[in-house]
Amino acid sequence: MTLTDLLPIAHEAVDQATQLVTDMAVGTVTAKGDRDMVSGIDLAVEDKLRAFLLRETPHIGFLGEERGGAGANSALTWALDPVDGTANLIHGLPLCGISLGLIDGDRSVLGVINLPFLDERFHAAEGHGAYCGKTQLRASTTTDLTQAVVSIGDYAVGTDATGRNRPRLALTRLLAERVQRVRMFGSAAIDLAWAAAGRVDATIAFSNHPWDMSAGVVIAREAGASVMDTAGEPHTITSAATVSAAPGIREDILQILRMTEEQL
Template structure:
């Protein structure tokens, strides 16, 4: 892997790649918004950011491939790869809502080993390296120590779209119904990289994302783990690239959240 120190040695490059993306996102609003599926969209800024980051990382780390949301896999087909979401929360960004993020992770051996998440309009950059803890703007962060559901804030990921969406959304609706009567607040921020970064930093106590797209979750999952949190599949097993869901939770709320999710899945 590029650099003598593995992922630690690549962190400055990852930070620079995301800083370039941040400047592009902040410098211009979307001039073109294009549909790319059922109620899904992409802007010209998403495309510009991905092209810029691809070019930079291909030049600096040619031995590492890159998987991006908009253009798929390029570069080395095997071995470590960067995983990029140029703008997570595109629907928010396109409407001028500042809840969006640039998410860049590095996967090697099937596991996330490096993460940089930038919230361009919220003034925060989150970083993590496997075994090195999680940080926000250079300061260490930890997940919540909450154990009482009545004091917990839980983020729910976006509703499913496309074929089979109604079936998949029944579980989301059942879960929201169950949690709505137990937790202090439910929130839907519209960007997995925000859900996961805020779980890692203790702003919220859990995030339930009933999907697992690598560009959405790879960086954030590492942040949560390195901040002392749990990242699980819907059945409570350890979260992997092959998981069907991404459940990030403070350890003290694991039992409650998995119990309610299990009941919602049975009802849905």
């Protein structure tokens, strides 16, 4: 099956997920670590989409945030975050989304992100462009860092949160001194989708879980953003971090990342 064959299947899966997210109560919220949690909606969405995708595409593996992997041992793998932004959802904040990506080897090649409470859907397939609904997306064309809005990933929680937050806090300070605004939306899917749409000029996350990033990475890349790791190398699922930048400020963002590392 080609990517154009698989895209409608991904949309159907996300349709099913969206119905659950908008119709269900949050349900039981269970701690899965320090200041991290999973809701009943997360589990219901992942179970439903796992069953659907393994039935519709049995030759493709499946990786979900909550219950791990299943299915074929193949080069292709679906990667699902059933609710990206669970903390936002639990607190009644509309900044959350369903993120379904397809990984080929170590590269994201297809993605669908739906923001159910903002009524927006983003999608892309490698070589076919990125879209919000029927509107083709274009990443920001800014060339002036002082005019840039840059989003950053959440601060770390859990094991060694203090140590893992040192680079995040250093980055925040360096950005605050140089860019127009710094934003933290609490959802990697939103960060990357809005980078694709040019609503933010760059986004930086010192993390790279496949379920968080795979859909957004291909959407941002297909919209013309530079999607990379902190060294400026092309992003893969093995990258230690996820950075998307408007091409015109790519080198400025990399310079800030170098300065961040020097301060540690």
